[in-house]
Amino acid sequence: MAVKIPIVKKRTNKFKRHQSDRYHGVKEAWRKPKGIDNRVRRRFKGQAPMPKIGYGSNAKTRHLLPNGLKKFLVNNVREVDLLLMHNKSFAAEIVNLDIHFSRKKSSVLIWKRKSINQYLSCHLHFNMHSWRAGKRVSFSVTL
Numbered sequence: 001m002a003v004k005i006p007i008v009k010k011r012t013n014k015f016k017r018h019q020s021d022r023y024h025g026v027k028e029a030w031r032k033p034k035g036i037d038n039r040v041r042r043r044f045k046g047q048a049p050m051p052k053i054g055y056g057s058n059a060k061t062r063h064l065l066p067n068g069l070k071k072f073l074v075n076n077v078r079e080v081d082l083l084l085m086h087n088k089s090f091a092a093e094i095v096n097l098d099i100h101f102s103r104k105k106s107s108v109l110i111w112k113r114k115s116i117n118q119y120l121s122c123h124l125h126f127n128m129h130s131w132r133a134g135k136r137v138s139f140s141v142t143l
Contacts, residue, residue, distance in 0.1 A: 005058065005060055005061055006061075007058075007061045007064055007066065007068075008057075008058065008061070009057065010054070010055050010056075010057070011055050014028075014030070015030045015048070015049065015050065015051050016028050016030070016048060017029060017030055017031050018033050018038070018040045018048060030051065032050070033050075065091060067091070069088075069089060069090055069091040070089060070090050070091065071090070071091060071093045072086075072090040072091065072092055072093065073093050073094075074092045074093065074094050074109075077101075077105055077108055077109050077112065079092075080092055080109060080112045080113060081112070092113065094109070
């Protein structure tokens with residue numbers, strides 16, 4: 001909607017820490033290797049890639065959702081009014097609609113969103129009381 005430039009991600013999978021697949025105590029979160037003989041740091045052929053500036057996204061499409069809008073986290077009903085002038089560039093996002101908002105407030109929120117023609121994405125969490133016996137199941141709903 002807002003940006004016509006195609007969003008290109010140069011790398012979508014995360015950089016893994018060297019030897020995180022070998023040792024349980026070495027987590028997968030990226031840490032720069034600093035050893036004097038480290039083959040990843042020395043960029044030998046066939047080793048894991050290291051993050052560098054060339055993997056950066058285009059500045060015009062950075063932080064954009066697939067629909068071309070940027071996220072704006074909404075914590076209360078008044079914050080939807082902030083998006084009145086920016087409904088072509090920001091999408092309101094509500095996390096845990098059932099926890100942060102009562103049924104009355106959430107209906108007001110959805111009514112306001114429709115009145116200003118705002119895109120809204122919610123991440124709802126429900127407790128499923130079936131054979132899963134109360135495990136949290138999360139899914140995304142777009143209103």
